[in-house]
Amino acid sequence: MKLIRIAEALETRIAYGPAAWEQINIKSIFSSDLMSDILMSDLDNMLIVTSLSTEQSIRSTGMVNSEAVVITNNKAVTDGMVVLAEELEIALFCVKFPTYETCVRLGRIMKT
Amino acid sequence: MTNMGQKGSFQSLPQGCELIGDLKISEVMTRNVLAVPRNTTIREAQSIMKENSITGVPVVDSRVVVGIVSMNDIMNALESGRMDDPVTDWMTFEVQALAEEMPLSFAISAFSKYPFRRFPVVNKRNELAGIITFRNINLALIRELSRQLQEKNNLNEHSVDMSSLELVKEYLLSRYDFENGGKASSEIKKFLKGHGIPSRLIRRVAIASYELEINLVAHSDGGMLGFDINADRVVITSHDHGPGIADVDQALTEGFSTANEWIRSLGFGAGIGLPNIKRVSDEFIIQSTLGLGTMIRAVINIHTKDQHNN
Numbered sequence: 492m493k494l495i496r497i498a499e500a501l502e503t504r505i506a507y508g509p510a511a512w513e514q515i516n517i518k519s520i521f522s523s524d525l526m527s528d529i530l531m532s533d534l535d536n537m538l539i540v541t542s543l544s545t546e547q548s549i550r551s552t553g554m555v556n557s558e559a560v561v562i563t564n565n566k567a568v569t570d571g572m573v574v575l576a577e578e579l580e581i582a583l584f585c586v587k588f589p590t591y592e593t594c595v596r597l598g599r600i601m602k603t
Numbered sequence: 604m605t606n607m608g609q610k611g612s613f614q615s616l617p618q619g620c621e622l623i624g625d626l627k628i629s630e631v632m633t634r635n636v637l638a639v640p641r642n643t644t645i646r647e648a649q650s651i652m653k654e655n656s657i658t659g660v661p662v663v664d665s666r667v668v669v670g671i672v673s674m675n676d677i678m679n680a681l682e683s684g685r686m687d688d689p690v691t692d693w694m695t696f697e698v699q700a701l702a703e704e705m706p707l708s709f710a711i712s713a714f715s716k717y718p719f720r721r722f723p724v725v726n727k728r729n730e731l732a733g734i735i736t737f738r739n740i741n742l743a744l745i746r747e748l749s750r751q752l753q754e755k756n757n758l759n760e761h762s763v764d765m766s767s768l769e770l771v772k773e774y775l776l777s778r779y780d781f782e783n784g785g786k787a788s789s790e791i792k793k794f795l796k797g798h799g800i801p802s803r804l805i806r807r808v809a810i811a812s813y814e815l816e817i818n819l820v821a822h823s824d825g826g827m828l829g830f831d832i833n834a835d836r837v838v839i840t841s842h843d844h845g846p847g848i849a850d851v852d853q854a855l856t857e858g859f860s861t862a863n864e865w866i867r868s869l870g871f872g873a874g875i876g877l878p879n880i881k882r883v884s885d886e887f888i889i890q891s892t893l894g895l896g897t898m899i900r901a902v903i904n905i906h907t908k909d910q911h912n913n
């Protein structure tokens with residue numbers, strides 16, 4: 492699924508989007524607030540969903556070759572996070588929904 | 604091709620096809636498309652376009668496109684001083700719409716065939732589903748191009764640039780410096796990527812390195828993360844001078860962690876870092892003495908297959 496569809500379904504605020512982020516292909520969703528969980532995951536083309544708004548969330552996303560991370564719960568992102576997302580070419584999104592609702596919405600569009 | 608008002612057929616472009624593969628218009632178009640009803644005035648349409656920085660907007664009658672108002676139409680109305688006319692008096696009726704399930708190549712040929720800068724996209728029920736502009740197509744092409752390049756790099760292991768694949772480097776990490784924890788691993792990851800190492804392999808190196816790096820920051824009194832890379836393998840070492848681990852076997856058990864509340868609030872302390880490093884490494888050694896410090900060595904082979912053959 493293309494990232495643009497996800498951005499729209501989640502009414503996303505785009506904190507940073509690399510060139511042509513709309514076309515990033517997402518094959519699986521991984522949600523956790525534990526960085527080691529993300530690092531343990533074995534899936535490809537993941538969208539990371541977390542309520543942890545830290546620079547390490549962006550780093551962990553990059554370590555598993557993911558190209559997009561969604562910060563839930565209407566949390567603000569720091570300038571440092573945006574700079575890091577830019578450096579690592581990772582799409583950084585903020586959504587107002589809690590993690591659970593974010594995942595429910597994602598589940599709905601992934602099915603169609 | 605869905606025709607509204609005018610008949611026509613598009614040919615697909617042979618050159619574009621290879622690159623865009625089997626992308627469909629629906630995967631590339633903008634979905635959240637603004638549309639206005641028939642009774643909208645030109646003035647209202649103009650302000651909607653201005654607010655949203657767009658240069659045209661479809662006119663719909665219960666979601667079916669009946670026309671499109673462009674900047675041109677608005678200028679014409681303005682010249683005649685008739686900004687309060689309904690959009691239907693000035694809009695273009697003969698709208699070429701594209702169907703969302705069409706291949707992207709159809710959209711590309713539509714742009715070369717017609718003077719329009721945007722095409723509304725409709726679904727099977729002929730309702731407005733999105734809009735497609737040149738920008739959408741450019742972005743799709745850029746993304747597809749870089750994806751295909753990357754795939755080529757990943758498949759072709761011979762493209763690994765062995766000649767200069769050599770690096771010995773050490774990074775100093777301080778206790779609780781979470782701000783810098785991860786920088787070393789990112790740098791190494793970038794270095795390997797620059798040498799065409801397959802991304803699956805880079806991911807394993809990055810995971811081991813990052814977990815070690817964070818452990819130094821979170822659990823040690825400060826230490827050193829070292830890399831020794833050549834064409835055969837990546838060796839990552841972590842050294843610190845305390846406090847050491849009381850029971851190494853316990854530390855290697857999934858779920859065991861001594862992380863405090865603060866570290867946990869930062870997303871660490873699940874107790875699966877060390878087991879994960881072991882999982883992704885081809886060799887893993889840990890030595891620790893309470894009061895003295897901890898030494899960990901993780902090796903990830905680059906040429907596993909070759910080694911098996913020899």
Ligand SMILES: Nc1ncnc2c1ncn2[C@@H]1O[C@H](COP(=O)(O)OP(=O)(O)OP(=O)(O)O)[C@@H](O)[C@H]1O
Binds near residue numbers: 819854855876897
């Ligand atoms: N360099 C170190 N110095 C001292 N103790 C360490 C060091 N590395 C790990 N440990 C100990 O081993 C435990 C387990 O480490 P591990 O990396 O598996 O989990 P964690 O760091 O607690 O949590 P996670 O890595 O899942 O975020 C740690 O909680 C800590 O007690």
Ligand SMILES: [Mg+2]
Binds near residue numbers: 818872875
């Ligand atoms: Mg750890």
